[in-house]
Amino acid sequence: MQINTLINQHKIKFDKFYIKILNKNLDNSLLSKAMKYSSINGGKRIRAFLVSLSSKIVNLSSENTLILSSSIESIHSYSLIHDDLPSMDNDDFRRGKPSNHKKFGEATAILAGDALHDFAFQLISENLKNIQSKQNLKLINYLTKCTGHEGLAAGQSLDLLYENKKLSKNKIIEMYNKKTGKLFEFSFAAPFILKEESLSRINFSKNYGSVFGIIFQITDDILDEINSFKEIGKTPGKDKKQGKRTLLSVLGEKKAIGFCEKLNADFIKKYKNEIRQYPILEQLLNFSVKKLKNIS
Numbered sequence: 001m002q003i004n005t006l007i008n009q010h011k012i013k014f015d016k017f018y019i020k021i022l023n024k025n026l027d028n029s030l031l032s033k034a035m036k037y038s039s040i041n042g043g044k045r046i047r048a049f050l051v052s053l054s055s056k057i058v059n060l061s062s063e064n065t066l067i068l069s070s071s072i073e074s075i076h077s078y079s080l081i082h083d084d085l086p087s088m089d090n091d092d093f094r095r096g097k098p099s100n101h102k103k104f105g106e107a108t109a110i111l112a113g114d115a116l117h118d119f120a121f122q123l124i125s126e127n128l129k130n131i132q133s134k135q136n137l138k139l140i141n142y143l144t145k146c147t148g149h150e151g152l153a154a155g156q157s158l159d160l161l162y163e164n165k166k167l168s169k170n171k172i173i174e175m176y177n178k179k180t181g182k183l184f185e186f187s188f189a190a191p192f193i194l195k196e197e198s199l200s201r202i203n204f205s206k207n208y209g210s211v212f213g214i215i216f217q218i219t220d221d222i223l224d225e226i227n228s229f230k231e232i233g234k235t236p237g238k239d240k241k242q243g244k245r246t247l248l249s250v251l252g253e254k255k256a257i258g259f260c261e262k263l264n265a266d267f268i269k270k271y272k273n274e275i276r277q278y279p280i281l282e283q284l285l286n287f288s289v290k291k292l293k294n295i296s
């Protein structure tokens with residue numbers, strides 16, 4: 001089956017569960033409405049898709065997979081709400097609709113983001129079944145590292161600091177790895193951690209998520225520049241206008257795509273045994289790189 005079809009089929013299944021668990025836990029308050037507005041609104045659910053692939057490899061139960069995915073998509077929605085705020089990237093639109101602060105006001109948007117972040121930790125600390133407390137704590141600790149001052153928040157801080165600065169390729173990649181790669185890394189590695197896989201298998205899973213995330217971010221940058229509002233659901237061409245430092249701005253399109261091809265090829269070479277066992281992983285990486293080549 002085509003990767004696109006698999007992603008879409010998975011999204012339908014995930015959304016059903018996510019809506020149910022949000023409705024079960026949230027009420028009719030303004031804060032809950034703002035939280036739902038930005039979490040149940042048409043995201044592609046790629047991070048949840050990575051969780052589902054990884055869970056199949058290590059045999060994590062379907063219930064735990066969906067809880068884990070809901071937690072990650074809640075963190076992701078939180079980061080998008082805060083990313084759109086006037087003090088951050090200042091975008092009036094997200095996923096084709098007014099961004100959270102445009103709809104609910106800035107104060108409620110900040111709180112909705114905070115509460116979605118906390119909801120993520122609530123989900124994985126009280127709903128995972130048949131997982132030892134020690135393992136659960138390990139997972140929660142790893143999530144703090146991927147989201148906080150070593151992960152997403154750090155990457156976002158660099159993204160803002162780097163505006164209009166002259167930067168090396170390596171600095172940009174470090175920023176991408178924190179801003180985007182870390183949540184993908186967590187998405188793919190979390191099932192391996194829960195199932196107490198070996199250190200080398202955990203390292204493989206972290207590496208896969210992070211390589212996928214970096215290529216995903218480079219694609220996102222290129223789409224921002226060339227696509228329309230209808231296609232990306234947010235204001236197009238903003239990176240350039242805001243003086244955002246992207247790999248595209250530093251290397252140009254051809255070299256940025258070449259960078260992704262090499263990252264992909266090096267990963268596949270390094271982990272040829274694992275990749276041979278799970279061909280879908282190579283297909284998904286190639287799918288991302290092919291997408292980049294089609295838009296160039």
Ligand code: GRG
Nearest residue numbers: 043044045079082083147152153156179180220
């Ligand atoms: C989460 C601790 C924490 C802090 C927030 C604002 C912020 C700090 C981080 C922002 C990070 C950010 C917005 C990175 C961009 C990642 C990215 C490519 C987003 C788009 O993801 P898609 O395409 O979106 O998966 P959909 O809408 O499909 O879900």
